[in-house]
Amino acid sequence: MTQVSIRPLTRNDVPFLRRMLDAAAFWRPMPSALLPRLRQRALRPVLRLLVRNYLGLYHREWGRPGDAGVVAEVDGTPIGAAWYRLFSEASHGDGYIDERTPELAIAVEDGHRGHGVGRALLLAVADRARSDGLERLGLSVDADNPAKRLYASVGYRELAPDDPEGRMVLDLRS
Numbered sequence: 001m002t003q004v005s006i007r008p009l010t011r012n013d014v015p016f017l018r019r020m021l022d023a024a025a026f027w028r029p030m031p032s033a034l035l036p037r038l039r040q041r042a043l044r045p046v047l048r049l050l051v052r053n054y055l056g057l058y059h060r061e062w063g064r065p066g067d068a069g070v071v072a073e074v075d076g077t078p079i080g081a082a083w084y085r086l087f088s089e090a091s092h093g094d095g096y097i098d099e100r101t102p103e104l105a106i107a108v109e110d111g112h113r114g115h116g117v118g119r120a121l122l123l124a125v126a127d128r129a130r131s132d133g134l135e136r137l138g139l140s141v142d143a144d145n146p147a148k149r150l151y152a153s154v155g156y157r158e159l160a161p162d163d164p165e166g167r168m169v170l171d172l173r174s
């Protein structure tokens with residue numbers, strides 16, 4: 001069986017985080033019914049560029065106070081990561097709850113999914129957050145993403161029914 005190890009995330013992992021953010025943002029293939037095929041092909045890079053610019057929120061200038069995370073590796077090669085960052089009222093992503101609750105991002109490389117790596121990352125990053133003295137972690141997830149079940153199984157609860165941002169929160173004290 002493949003041996004997966006989990007280690008703290010460092011600044012050197014930022015290029016990997018970018019790839020993982022792409023995987024998280026584009027977890028669902030774009031529906032081909034949305035646009036005629038040709039226009040879709042032309043628009044896809046533009047859409048990706050816009051989304052990647054937005055996703056910079058989750059890794060730009062990594063190493064700010066409150067930034068932390070974990071990386072899963074096989075034979076020294078990263079295969080997944082879970083990390084969190086504090087945001088402010090003035091600048092934040094979809095999973096923002098308040099200035100004391102960091103937002104979590106997670107993804108596992110395609111080909112390594114469904115083998116417990118995501119769960120191990122979620123547990124490890126929650127331990128890290130507890131040792132950082134945090135009370136809660138938040139995230140945002142699309143209503144139809146199967147990852148919702150995984151989050152719920154490790155203790156995340158919906159912030160509110162029908163929350164437009166699909167926010168879930170983990171109480172680290174319970």
Ligand SMILES: CC(C)(COP(=O)(O)OP(=O)(O)OC[C@H]1O[C@@H](n2cnc3c(N)ncnc32)[C@H](O)[C@@H]1OP(=O)(O)O)[C@@H](O)C(=O)NCCC(=O)NCCS
Nearest residue numbers: 023024027107108113114115116117118119146147149150
């Ligand atoms: C979500 C994700 C991080 C989970 O990691 P993982 O290693 O596949 O998860 P685990 O093996 O520990 O747990 C499996 C659970 O994850 C969920 N899951 C989500 N996407 C999955 C996928 N592509 N393959 C398998 N499981 C998936 C399922 O709920 C599954 O539970 P189930 O057995 O009840 O169906 C990973 O599948 C992934 O990177 N998906 C694409 C990016 C994404 O959606 N990120 C989250 C954005 S909010």
